[in-house]
Amino acid sequence: MEAGGTKFLCAVGTGPDDLHEMVRILTTTPVETLGRALAFFERFRGRLRALGIGSFGPLDLDPASPAFGTVTTTPKPGWSGVPLLRIFQEALGIPVALDTDVNAAALGEGRWGAAQGLHTFIYVTVGTGIGGGAVIHGRRLRGLLHPEMGHLRIPRDRERDPFPGLCPYHGDCWEGLASGPAMAARWSQPPETWPPDHPGWALEAEYVALGLVNLILTLVPQRVILGGGVFRFPPLYGMVRRRVQERLGEYLWAPALAGDLEGYIVPPALGERSGLLGALALAMGVAEDT
Structure with missing residues (x-):
């Protein structure tokens, strides 16, 4: 999932040539946007090995922090303090990896671009x-x-x-x-x-x-x-x-x-898919680790 300030892109797949069931969700309120994203991934319950999220930030990415996985001082109204990582971990019950959208894009370009x-x-x-x-x-x-x-x-x-x-x-x-x-x-x-x-x-x-x-x-x-x-x-x-x-x-x-x-x-060799494919690379990494 690429979680952007204007839109969320959600997809399932195993690589650049196997991305399917992709949806685009406008970024509005956390309840509405995350609800629609979760509904998309719920359709694949039992088939998903892991989820990778490349998100707008700033994010708390310190595993030792009580706010690990949370959106912090974003200027986007309503999103500060949203526990992005925990919401998807608890709802889907699978390993979830989170990083910034640009770190994810860098990872995607490194792996495939x-x-x-x-x-x-x-x-x-x-x-x-x-x-x-x-x-x-x-x-x-x-x-x-x-x-x-x-x-x-x-x-x-x-x-x-x-x-x-x-x-x-x-x-x-x-x-x-x-x-x-x-x-x-x-x-x-x-x-x-x-x-x-x-x-x-x-x-x-x-x-x-x-x-x-x-x-x-x-x-x-x-x-x-x-x-x-x-x-x-x-x-x-x-x-x-x-x-x-x-x-x-x-x-x-x-x-x-x-x-x-x-x-x-x-x-970017991956064009506008760098962030989404980077999120997929994050998911593949956490799936291998677990």
Whole structure:
């Protein structure tokens, strides 16, 4: 199950070529949304080995915490404190694995997509929000909490861009400046309606590149997988790659960072199924463990 801020995707299957009975559920209230998701999985009672959930967050993923498996400080009304993991464990009586939607997407891309054969990579999505998941030496990155890459602070020129930012917690963090809603609010026009020569694209490429450079310098991934609704404008990939290369300033040397970065900063090979397939990978992992 991919539990998103706007929709839940639920499916059963065993791999990318065996996903069936998929349903899409609008994210409304926890009672309504989770009730419909549970009703879907109840139809397969006795046949399901495990459930994997890649969810919007923030989430409490510390097994020692009393709130383990709970949605925490999300700005989504009504969802803070929802014990997501416990609800599905108790209702279905099967092993359930939970992680962030972006960590799940990274896991899916590593198993079946653009990061196959790599041990260290990141997945970043730029859409309704900005989020990122990292796999470091084959393990999903998690420490005190899970990564919150979308809330990095990035340099900005306030004369060029006086927009104050849209994040309810930090104002002008990366998400507050470069998410889809921030783009729409800054220009009073949603980006899907912008012409190719709209000045907002150059500013967006700059902001996305600044965030990626911070992550590349910190985590030195073998590949960056970059997706989300904002990148439905394909020319943005080339603009971001050029700005990343300029911002790195030839400081890091590696064959993967030479040239136009077309093989280094790439779209998700699994397309819009990265999160859902990552949740399936989570389920397969917990099924093997048990």
